Amino acid sequence: ITNTSAGAFALNAQTRIAYPKGNAALQKDAELLAQYLFTATKIRPALTTAAQGRNLIVLSATLKNNNKEAYRLEVTKDRITINGASAAGTFYGIQTLRKAIPQTGAQKLSFPSVTIVDQPRFGYRGAMLDVARHFFSFEDVKTFIDILALHNINRFHMHLTDDQGWRIEIKKYPRLTEVSSMRPETMVGHDASKFDGKPHGGFYTQEQARAIVKYAADRHIMVIPEIDMPGHMLAALAAYPELGCTGGPYEVGHRWGVYKDVLCLGKESTYKFVQDVIDEVVEIFPAKYFHIGGDESPTVMWEKCPKCLQKAKDENTDIKHLQQYFTNRVEKYLNGKGKSIIGWDEILEGKINQSATIMSWRGVEPGLKAAKQGHDVIMTPSSHVYFDHYQTKDTKHEPDAIGGCSPVEKVYSYEPLPDTLSA
Numbered sequence: 001i002t003n004t005s006a007g008a009f010a011l012n013a014q015t016r017i018a019y020p021k022g023n024a025a026l027q028k029d030a031e032l033l034a035q036y037l038f039t040a041t042k043i044r045p046a047l048t049t050a051a052q053g054r055n056l057i058v059l060s061a062t063l064k065n066n067n068k069e070a071y072r073l074e075v076t077k078d079r080i081t082i083n084g085a086s087a088a089g090t091f092y093g094i095q096t097l098r099k100a101i102p103q104t105g106a107q108k109l110s111f112p113s114v115t116i117v118d119q120p121r122f123g124y125r126g127a128m129l130d131v132a133r134h135f136f137s138f139e140d141v142k143t144f145i146d147i148l149a150l151h152n153i154n155r156f157h158m159h160l161t162d163d164q165g166w167r168i169e170i171k172k173y174p175r176l177t178e179v180s181s182m183r184p185e186t187m188v189g190h191d192a193s194k195f196d197g198k199p200h201g202g203f204y205t206q207e208q209a210r211a212i213v214k215y216a217a218d219r220h221i222m223v224i225p226e227i228d229m230p231g232h233m234l235a236a237l238a239a240y241p242e243l244g245c246t247g248g249p250y251e252v253g254h255r256w257g258v259y260k261d262v263l264c265l266g267k268e269s270t271y272k273f274v275q276d277v278i279d280e281v282v283e284i285f286p287a288k289y290f291h292i293g294g295d296e297s298p299t300v301m302w303e304k305c306p307k308c309l310q311k312a313k314d315e316n317t318d319i320k321h322l323q324q325y326f327t328n329r330v331e332k333y334l335n336g337k338g339k340s341i342i343g344w345d346e347i348l349e350g351k352i353n354q355s356a357t358i359m360s361w362r363g364v365e366p367g368l369k370a371a372k373q374g375h376d377v378i379m380t381p382s383s384h385v386y387f388d389h390y391q392t393k394d395t396k397h398e399p400d401a402i403g404g405c406s407p408v409e410k411v412y413s414y415e416p417l418p419d420t421l422s423a
Contacts, residue, residue: 006113007077012055013043019059021049025087026059028218033057033094040101041109054078059094061087069154070119073097075111085119088220092118092152099150122416124378126155126224130388132162132235133256135202142215149219156216157291159226163234163253167203168225168284172276175239177203183235183252189400192255209284224342225285227277228293230263230270230326237261243270245305256402258296265326266307275333282337289357290334295344297323324350331356342378345370361386364418371421384414 017033019026030047038044051058056079063072065085071093074081080097084090096118100111129136129144136144148156160168166180182201188194204212216223233243234253241248245264253259263270282290302308302319312318315325324347331341331353342357345366357376360367367377379385382404389404 002115004076004113004115006075008110008112009075009077009080010108010110011037011041011043011045012108015043015045015055015057016048017045017057017059018048018051020061023061023087026061026090029087029091029094030059032091032219033059033097036094036098037101040098040103056080057082057097059083059090061085061090063089065089065119067119069123070117071096073114073116073118075113075115077113080111088154089119091149091220092120095150095152120152124155125153126157126378127153128157128159128226128380130159130162131167132159132228133164135165135167135200137202138204138208138212141212145212145216145219145221148216148221154221156221156223157226158212158223159228159291161227161235162232163259164256165201165252166235166239168209168227168281169203169205170277170280171206172280173240173273176236179239180235180252183254185254187255192257195254206280206284213285222287222289223285224287224289224291225281226291226293226342227281228295229274229330230265230323231258231295231297232293233263234259234261237263240273243267243273245301245308258298260298260300262297262301263326264305264307265302265322266305266309266311271329274330278330278334278337282334282339288338288340289342290339291342291359292327292330292334292347293344294323294327294347295361296346299323321350323347324352327352327356348373348375368418368421379416381414384411387411 017030019030034044058079058081060083063070063083063085068086069089069092071082071084071089073093073096082090082093084093096116102109127148145156164183166176170176181203182199184199185195185197186200188196213223234250237244237250238252241250243263244250244261250261299319302322308322312322317325327347334341340355342359345358345360345362348358348366348370354374358370359378359380361380361382363381367379370377388402389406390398390401391407392398393405
């Protein structure tokens, strides 16, 4: 950031936003900037493709920089120019300008003369929303995406399925939304012996999911779907009990924690189900990544299941490593669809392909281990970046949380690059 003496830029009703003719991505950036300014100041600048004259905010994407999300923002008396190395870079320059608007509600405002050159350190800057345990409406999800855009987040990880709810329409398996999307009740606070007696649920139609993807893409955010498997599948088992080792009956989970009932890995019908779900999900989410979960999958049911025991024998492995066979088989299927998998760090406990990206949630160590084995790693240690923690030690005045304490200072103190690794 360099302060200059080029004079402040005054925003007024005659201000216009210019973008290159025929550039749809920059036109969308311009429309969003006009909306942001209107929301903050009640001034909505007109859009133009003519970048001549004064009192202009000029958007372009011709910046020469290997980092495609870089931008240069310059404010002078006559114009503001935001030039990105791509339309995404331009968009992040817009966010910086947006954050420079004083929160006074004043209709008269000026931006000080300045030159800002900026680029992100990390190509993957993500946030996860768990819509499975608590359903968020279509409108709430859009609001969440707006918040991500303001913070220059470029990946939205949507945790769509869990024991407590299935949130995405799968046309081949209608009971996933008829049965699995609604639990009868939810445990109260941290007391697993008390329940609220209120049904909780909801799901996104495929049309709504596509609209979420588009809404995010307009803000340069990639939506990554997560279908958690082979554990955290109790909601699906409630609808299709034949997918479990015992055949049920099962009920959508209404307490938190880990359930012992998981997908049966000894039946070919399980793999058919998983592939059918994948087929529909990849048609909705164009992201190159597909998150397969893989966390917290107990083996206790497999140990008693003749089909799982036989499958382990056939694959020359043991029950403790049967998930490894499942993960590699699912990854191969997804690779065939042009997708790369992401999994929670538990998938490292088997021999998995280097092409799998690891999310290190149980601390920093699994991420170090994965990086040394040649995996791409997304650092998500619960100690610092899980926002379902308390934000103060004075918990009795806080909303209910899972536990822990992660105040803003602690989150901001987190340095993702450990100094123990080579470049």
